[in-house]
Amino acid sequence: MVKLLNIDRTSIGFVILQMVEMGLVVKDLSLEDKRSVKISITSKGVKMNQKCTKIVAKVQNEFLSILTNNQKNELISSLKLLLSHYSD
Numbered sequence: 001m002v003k004l005l006n007i008d009r010t011s012i013g014f015v016i017l018q019m020v021e022m023g024l025v026v027k028d029l030s031l032e033d034k035r036s037v038k039i040s041i042t043s044k045g046v047k048m049n050q051k052c053t054k055i056v057a058k059v060q061n062e063f064l065s066i067l068t069n070n071q072k073n074e075l076i077s078s079l080k081l082l083l084s085h086y087s088d
Contacts, residue, residue: 016039019045022044023042023044023045024041024042024044024045024048025039025040025041025042025045026039026040026042027039028040
């Protein structure tokens with residue numbers, strides 16, 4: 001996840017700590033690898049995700065409303081291409 005988002009481990013750790021404190025996720029030590037931590041979303045986290053998804057969809061629709069459907073599809077295709085190129 002750190003490589004995909006291009007964020008350093010310290011920043012990710014801080015964000016996860018905040019999410020744990022907010023009750024959105026829980027951290028458990030991996031039984032298979034003691035160096036690993038398993039992050040799981042809580043029911044409160046699921047509800048927050050659903051709420052945020054709705055807000056993002058609304059903002060996205062408003063932001064992209066000036067584009068035709070064809071232009072939206074081209075934009076999405078271009079963004080996917082960029083993501084696949086830079087996530088390798």
